[in-house]
Amino acid sequence: MKKYLWTYVLLIWIFAACAPQPQPTEQSLLPNDDASAPQLPAGMTPAQSAAITALSGNLSLSPGQIAVVSTESVEWRDGCLGVQKLGVMCTQAIVPGYIIILEANGEQYEFHTDEDGSAVVQVTMEVFESVEAQVVNQLASNLGLDESDISIISNSDVEFADTCLGVAMHNVVCAEAVTPGKIIVLEADAVQYEYHVSNDGARVQPATLALTWTREGGIAGFCDSLTVFLSGEVYGGQCRSEPNGSMGTFADLLSDIERDQFNVWFKELGQVNLDMSDPKGVSDRMEVKLTFHGSGSGTLGKTDQQELLLWIQNLYQKLYS
Numbered sequence: 001m002k003k004y005l006w007t008y009v010l011l012i013w014i015f016a017a018c019a020p021q022p023q024p025t026e027q028s029l030l031p032n033d034d035a036s037a038p039q040l041p042a043g044m045t046p047a048q049s050a051a052i053t054a055l056s057g058n059l060s061l062s063p064g065q066i067a068v069v070s071t072e073s074v075e076w077r078d079g080c081l082g083v084q085k086l087g088v089m090c091t092q093a094i095v096p097g098y099i100i101i102l103e104a105n106g107e108q109y110e111f112h113t114d115e116d117g118s119a120v121v122q123v124t125m126e127v128f129e130s131v132e133a134q135v136v137n138q139l140a141s142n143l144g145l146d147e148s149d150i151s152i153i154s155n156s157d158v159e160f161a162d163t164c165l166g167v168a169m170h171n172v173v174c175a176e177a178v179t180p181g182k183i184i185v186l187e188a189d190a191v192q193y194e195y196h197v198s199n200d201g202a203r204v205q206p207a208t209l210a211l212t213w214t215r216e217g218g219i220a221g222f223c224d225s226l227t228v229f230l231s232g233e234v235y236g237g238q239c240r241s242e243p244n245g246s247m248g249t250f251a252d253l254l255s256d257i258e259r260d261q262f263n264v265w266f267k268e269l270g271q272v273n274l275d276m277s278d279p280k281g282v283s284d285r286m287e288v289k290l291t292f293h294g295s296g297s298g299t300l301g302k303t304d305q306q307e308l309l310l311w312i313q314n315l316y317q318k319l320y321s
Contacts, residue, residue, distance in 0.1 A: 045071070050117030051100045055109055058122070069101040069108060077163065077173060079245065081112040083121045083202060093245035094173065095119075131201045135184050138204065139195075142232030142249040144259075145188055153185040153192060165196035165205040170214060170225040171237050183207070186231075191295075193231040206231045210266065211292050213312045217278075218286030226316050230266070230293075236319045246319050253318045261311065269294030274305055 044052065048068055056063045076082050079091030097114040110123040132152050140147045160166045160181055164174035181198045194207040206229035213226040225237040232250035250259055269292060277287040290312065300308065 044068075046117040047071070047098045047113040047115065047120075048100060048117075050120045051102060051111040051113055054111065054120045054122060055102050055104060059104060061104055066102050066104045069103050070099075071101075072099040073097075074099055076112065076114075077175075079119075081114065081119060081121045083112055083123055091245040091247060131182070131197055132184060134201065135195050135197065135204065136186060139186055139188070139193055139231050142251055143188070144251050150186050150188045153187050154183070155185075156183045157181075158183055158196075160196065163203075165198065165203060165207075167196060167205045167207050169227050169235060170212065191230070195231070206233045209293055210262075211290070211312070213290045213316070214287070216287045217284065219284045222286060224316065226312060226319075228315070234315065234319055236316060238320065248319050253315060258311065258314075265292065265308065266294050266296075268296045268298040269300065270297045272300055272308075274300075274309070276305070276309065 048071060052063050052066050052068070055061070055066055074082075074097060076095040076097050079093060079095060081095060081097060095114050097112065097119075100111045100113060102109045102111065112121045112123060113119060132155060136147050136150050136152070139145065139150055158181060160179040162174040162176050163179055164172065165179060165181055168174065179198060181196060181203075184195045184197060186193045186195070192208070196205045196207045197203065208230040209227070210230040211226070211228040213228075215222045215224045223239040227235040234248045234250070234253060236246045236248075250262075254262070271294065272290070272292040274290040274292075275288075277289065278285040288309075290309065292308065
């Protein structure tokens with residue numbers, strides 16, 4: 001009996017020794033939810049990280065395959081970060097940010113960002129079918145016209161003296177740098193409209209000024225401005241709230257009746273300069289000044305002055321509503 005018992009115990013020991021042993025599992029040193037996430041290079045600023053993330057998505061590369069070549073601190077003169085597209089309106093406000101050059105697969109890519117990287121724009125050499133066609137499209141959209149009703153009068157090569165393409169606006173700072181570009185003149189319904197365009201078509205600036213208005217001071221501390229171009233672009237400025245600069249078009253802001261009224265004033269009036277400010281020396285004095293550039297020779301009576309002023313204030317309120 002003992003012989004069989006020892007034989008049984010020996011067999012159990014042999015089977016146990018030969019059985020496969022459980023192997024230790026390999027444990028990742030990274031949290032499970034981040035194990036497959038792309039890792040940005042260390043030491044990146046928020047703006048650099050945002051640019052790398054954008055290029056990574058565009059090229060379907062991992063962030064580790066992208067290098068920062070250079071980062072330059074700049075102040076953009078508008079909300080488009082210096083990359084304006086034809087037909088796209090940009091807020092007129094100084095935006096601190098960066099020009100960031102990245103490199104991937106032997107190619108370099110330029111990105112414009114704001115200071116914290118919340119806004120990122122890649123600079124691309126877009127090939128427009130025709131800069132003229134794009135400007136015609138912008139004018140048609142602004143004024144509710146048919147493109148077939150717009151003709152191109154001239155297209156001249158020029159060198160503008162500044163980055164604003166030779167068009168100054170209230171509280172807009174222009175860098176003094178020679179900027180090659182074009183002056184394109186369009187015509188519709190016997191009215192001509194001038195546009196200034198950079199050579200690459202990245203910047204388009206209306207140039208036929210129709211109206212400027214400023215309101216400053218008063219108990220409320222106003223600091224408002226409005227610049228209106230005949231081609232239908234409206235630029236507003238204020239300092240009491242954000243955003244400071246705002247832009248719109250006649251098509252978005254004016255009713256048919258309001259637009260018709262503007263056209264009547266433009267055809268009938270000459271240049272009108274109104275100063276409706278409080279008398280000098282008044283406490284909390286408010287200054288209100290208006291200049292209207294009409295094509296006619298008429299003048300405004302007191303009632304018409306009030307009507308024009310109300311029209312402008314209504315336009316301003318719509319722009320910031």
